[in-house]
Amino acid sequence: MKDIAPGLETLEYVFPGERPAGDFAPVLAGVVGSGNLEVLVEPAPGSDCSIRIETSARGFGGIWEAVVRDFHARHPLAGVRVSINDMGATPAVVSLRLDQAVSELTP
Amino acid sequence: MNVHLSYAECPARERLQRIVDPGSFHEWLPPAERLTSPHLAALGVPSSFDDGVAIGRATLAGRPVFVAAQEGRFMGGGVGEVHGAKLAGLLRRALRDRPHAVVLLAESGGVRLHEANAGLIAVSEVMRALLDVRAAGVPVVVLIGGANGCFGGMGIVARCADRVVMSDVGRLAMSGPEVIEASHGVDEFDARDRALVWRTTGGKHRWLTGDCDALVEDDVEAFRAAAIASLDASAPVTLETLEAEHALLAARLALLADVSHEDDAVALWSRLGVADAARVGDLDVDELRALRPA
């Protein structure tokens, strides 16, 4: 974990993917409002699923790790890049938004 | 089947998709291009991939239009450097490419204070670009119906457009009630008095005084219909139109010269010729529409 600036925390995770997502148009779910987040899912080269989070709610790395692990267990996508801008969403809202984004992936 | 969908509760992107012809929206500078704010991180505030505004081209009733939708839930829809440049760029492109109309789904507190100076200059650039488009005969239509209203510099930008459509939920003004209360006290403006806030800045009031050109229900379909009806609403600015506007605004100012603080909304409507002005707050949109003085 590294801070990109005072006040924002950046977290990055990489998982080995299983289910190739193929090529698709980028998907955006959610809005960066208080207690909310936006999730951008894009195709990426290779077979990993990489997840990058920028959040104003600092110090929750352990919880983020658990949430993204669960997400990847539900959707073990390969060749995907997930980018998140977060303003203090709860784990439930994060999971919801991630699932929502994945549900909108179309080839 | 006509499903009622609240415009106020819809996210900006969904409003946009549902107002233009289905599937016709092509976005410019989409989120994947990551044109985010260069100023927010230093304040510990997260950015948004589209900096709070989606812009692009689409069709409306088959006619090519340029559109923008501000997301009120991101930074209150405030205009920052990139957000403002997207709007200014859209308008400059409209000047070059001459679509049938430009439709702005406005929901904004005005200048994004977190970007202060950059936001102020940006709003000014949007204003000048909008007036260029208007002068070229391409109508600019502003839709106002979000929960955050259209305030500050965007409240001025809206009144530079050819046409303004509001719902009764929408608000159009310059300073927010909280700022006025903070400045001059609760007796000046009680920001928690919702009825007072809407009597002062809401769609019904603006309809009765002519500060908006159409009043609709809080419904996406209704906004779409109003946008379509506005497609040919080009209203060039001339010395004559400005003199008429001046006379209207000066007369309105004079109307309230002797009216006390509390009664002023009802007094204004009444003096403008609205029948049964005291009942305005109880009326629904359909009933209210008929009351606007000619």
Add this chain to the structure above:
Amino acid sequence: MKDDIAMNWNTLATALFGADHALRQDGDLLSGTATFDDQPLAVIGTTNHASIGVRLALAQARAVLDAIARHPGRPILLLIDTQGQQLRRRDELLGINRAMAHLGMTIDLARRRGHRVLGLVYDQALSGGFITSGLVADACDALPEAEIRVMRIPAMARVTKLPETLLARLSQSNPVFAPGVDNYVAMGGVRRLWRGDLRAALREALREAPREDRRAQDGAARGGRRLAAAVVQRVLDAA
């Protein structure tokens, strides 16, 4: 000190046009016709750090309309000293945003009809007080000691919920918050500062101010606002 003296509107007018400048102050409103280089110049503006409400916005608009109607092509100088828009419920009820837009549109029409319109911030300019006057002119210049800002820090802290101490610190160094005119020049919002010979500066402005909006390019070239022009260009070029 010369710069302090220049902030008084009458002293400024005298320095520009001579002691018999014939400009009048009526409350917070300044108006009149000056003669500069043997040509008439319409002067419209505000003083006393004016709060711009519906009345004062309309008064300025009236003066612009009169210039358009009676004196085609006459240059217009907007003298700006304001603490921003008037923060009163009555003004909101009456549609101050509409009155401000009206003022802006009179200036815009004047420009389209060939009037040179120049803004000069000679004391203070806050946000709503000059967004539809100086900022929609051909160009907005300023005196070096002028103060330009969006909002005072305590109010900004209340609205943004950012700590006042953080904003105060940022306003010392961060161009986005710093109120100095040099900063506005760097961002492209102000075209030029009038140093030294004020008459020469006015002459230069009348001759050189652009007719199209170049502020984003200026902000990029001067380094104070690096993204705006590039983003506009990307929109123009987008597929």
